[in-house]
Amino acid sequence: MAAPKKGRRSPGAQGRPGRALVGILVAMVALVGGMFLSGNTTPRLGIDLAGGTSFTLEAKNEPGKPNAINNANMDTAVNIMERRVNGLGVSEAEVQTQGSKHIIVNIPKGTDADQAREQVGTTAKLGFRPVLSIGDPKPTKDPGGVPKPNETPDKGDDGKKPAQGDKGDKDGDKGDGDSDKSDATKPTSTPTTQGRALPSALRKAPTPTPTPTGDAPQKPTKEQADQAKQAEELQKQFAALDCTSPKARSAASSKAASRPTDQPIVACDRKGQAKFVLGPVELEGDRVEDASAVFSAQGGSGWIVQLDFDGKGGKQFGKITGELAKQQSPQNQFGIVLDGEVASNAEVTFAIKGGKAEISGGFKQGEAEDLANILSYGSLPLTFDIVDETTVSSALGEEQLRAGLIAGAIGLALVILYMVVYYRGLALVAIASLAVSATLTYSLMVLLGEAIQFALNLPAVCGAIVAIGITADSFIVYFERVRDEIREGRTLRPAVQRGWPRARRTILVSDFVSFLAAAVLFIVTVGKVQGFAFTLGLTTLLDVVVVFFFTKPLMTILATRKFFATGHPWSGLDPKRLGAKPPLRSRRRPAAPADTKEA
Known part of the structure; x- marks a missing residue:
């Protein structure tokens, strides 16, 4: 061998x-x-070994949706909540239904319970609404700060003309593709102490209409009377709203979130620094395909949330921003409203096309990431209340x-x-x-x-x-x-x-x-x-x-x-x-x- x-x-x-x-x-x-x-x-360690926190959430019936609480919506809510909680960096979280209208969420020890509670309970109903008026967050005794529907002042209450950047059609049409994107989405300056004129969305109140012979004005129709009444109620709510009070702000956001999307609302911003009258929803949040938190050094924006719309949403957003760019301030702004609270009010100077947008507003990193997490996984199909919160023992x-x-x-x-x-x-x-x-x-x-x-x-x-x-x-x-x-x-x-x-x-x-x-x-x-x-x-x-x-x-x-x-x-x-x-x-x-x- x-x-x-x-x-x-x-x-x-x-x-x-x-x-x-x-x-x-x-x-x-x-x-x-x-x-x-x-x-x-x-x-x-998981919750069965280390203990943790358990939340019990109960689904609520919403006005106009008597049959919303069903198995399909409950299963969808469970999936969204599970993705949200795990998006916080939590693993082995347990989210499951109990009965026909309750959801149990178990989160292991070591997780911020307050942050998790906010994530699982937030409905995340997002809407893009045109800004009709902005005011100081404190309440005012005289509701005249918000002009009546048939008033159309050309100047602000301080007697000054709008800033050059707030011009109408001409300036609004000048935006080119290379324009600074943050201009269309940066927060507005400090809110004025008095309200601005409401646009035509609330200007449908009965206006005395002279007859051809110049005799007595015609009697307003029922629809015009209802619109006038609605405008008056909004004026009163706007004047009485105290956005500096967390309790009042929470009540206002709950009330605004429960209103139909085709109705105007009165809302506070999330920091209680301004209050708004906002028109009907022009773009629903379910058109958002993805959201991410990024740091932007441009213009000192800091942490922002970038949004990607689907095809239809991108076209709607481009059309809306094109129309807003033709308006004067503050009616060239749109409010990004999340669960009845204004997350950001963005000033528009040109039409934003391409299906992308930004939410800015002085976010901290954690706030931007939380908002992006909620928006990424969609809005809950139901509204929930946390009815019980207990600590789970690991014994x-x-x-x-x-x-x-x-x-x-x-x-x-x-x-x-x-x-x-x-x-x-x-x-x-x-x-x-x-x-x-x-x-x-x-x-x-x-x-x-x-x-x-x-x-x-x-x-x-x-x-x-x-x-x-x-x-x-x-x-x-x-x-x-x-x-x-x-x-x-x-x-x-x-x-x-x-x-x-x-x-x-x-x-x-x-x-x-x-x-x-x-x-x-x-x-x-x-x-x-x-x-x-x-x-x-x-x-x-x-x-x-x-x-x-x-x-x-x-x-x-x-x-x-x-x-x-x-x-x-x-x-x-x-x-x-x-x-x-x-x-x-x-x-x-x-x-x-x-x-x-x-x-």
């Missing part, structure tokens, strides 16, 4: 096993070091976790005992591989808790325990392949190399099936079961990494050591104990038949 050429490797050989071992050990040290550098050495979860860990420890001890009894010295390889796998799994769970808010719940713990058997099964497959080669009469070094290709295929197929099952389970399930699927999939991937980059290189190195290479009785590779045939080299000599030698 010709000797192999120098530098030639046998099938499945790994040329430099030391490099693979060093690589995986460096990766392990890096993960553990990152865990300590992050300042957190324990995994993030029961701790007992279950303790019982699960004890069961896992017993299972691991039995696996190690079996390895020692059956594989003897090879059990050291299996134990070392299990230790590496456990270290990688634990450190990744801790780091993923910080990175993607992965929370370890009881099903996830079960997935980690099940993974012990999957990992041990991979070692057993490889060990048995090596022992089969020894039974065929090969020595340990070629047995380690020749047994690897067969073992590798079996391990990959087995792990692929496990990972596929975990992936399908993760996709089709919700809640805690996803934690089990995620952990099972993660540990399955780590099993492949450990077997390829630790177990196999370690076996290659141990095959050169005398204790294993000579088949010591306690190595687990004793040829006599395995019933090995004579060496293949002797059986291949033509002058010496194998049967004679065995006899």
Whole structure:
């Protein structure tokens, strides 16, 4: 038999096993070091283990929508709430219906309960309304600050003409595509202390109409009388509204949110610094496809929310802004109204086309991100009230976790005992591989808790325990392949190399099936079961990494050591104990038949 050429490797050989071992050990040290550098050495726990906050929300009937509370709308609300809460960086939040009109939201400990409460309870009904009048946030005794519908002053109450930037048609038509986009969406200056004239939307009140002969004016129609009454009520509400009072502001926003979208409203801005009379909704918020919070240094805007409209919404928005650009201030503005509160009032100087817009208004980063999160996931189909809020104890979860860990420890001890009894010295390889796998799994769970808010719940713990058997099964497959080669009469070094290709295929197929099952389970399930699927999939991937980059290189190195290479009785590779045939080299000599030698 010709000797192999120098530098030639046998099938499945790994040329430099030391490099693979060093690589995986460096990766392990890096993960553990990152865990300590992050300042957190324990995994993030789910609500069943760490406790948390539970909200109970009750759906309310809305005027004109007697049948709005149904299964379809409740399921939609659950999906939106779940996405909103997880958009805050919360994982393992539980959102589920209870009965026909209640939704239970469970949020793990460590989450800002106030922020979560605002997110899940916000209806997020967004509308773009034209600004009819702006005033000081404080109430005024004289409602005359808001002109009557049949008044059309050409000047502000201070007697000054509108600013040059607020001109009508000419200036409004000058906007070009290169114009500063923030001009169309930046907040207005400090609100005037007195109101402005209401436009034609409220100017349909009965105006004395002379007869052709110049006699007594005609009597107004019923429709004109109703419009006049509505305008008068708006004037009174506008004058009496105190936006500096949080209680009054909340009441005003609730009242404005409950009004039909085709009716004007009186509303405060979200900071209580101005109050508005706004016309009917010109563009519904459900036309917003996406929203994101970004920092803009342009014009000192700071944090803003960028909106992307769908095709129809983009065309409507372009048409509306084109019409507003022709008006004088403040009627060249539109209010972005969220749940009856003005999130931003933007001044328009040209038509904004292309289906994109911005909401600005001195947002802080958290405020911009919260607003973008709400708008991204859409408005709730129903209005909800939080009727109960309780703190969930983790005592029961701790007992279950303790019982699960004890069961896992017993299972691991039995696996190690079996390895020692059956594989003897090879059990050291299996134990070392299990230790590496456990270290990688634990450190990744801790780091993923910080990175993607992965929370370890009881099903996830079960997935980690099940993974012990999957990992041990991979070692057993490889060990048995090596022992089969020894039974065929090969020595340990070629047995380690020749047994690897067969073992590798079996391990990959087995792990692929496990990972596929975990992936399908993760996709089709919700809640805690996803934690089990995620952990099972993660540990399955780590099993492949450990077997390829630790177990196999370690076996290659141990095959050169005398204790294993000579088949010591306690190595687990004793040829006599395995019933090995004579060496293949002797059986291949033509002058010496194998049967004679065995006899």
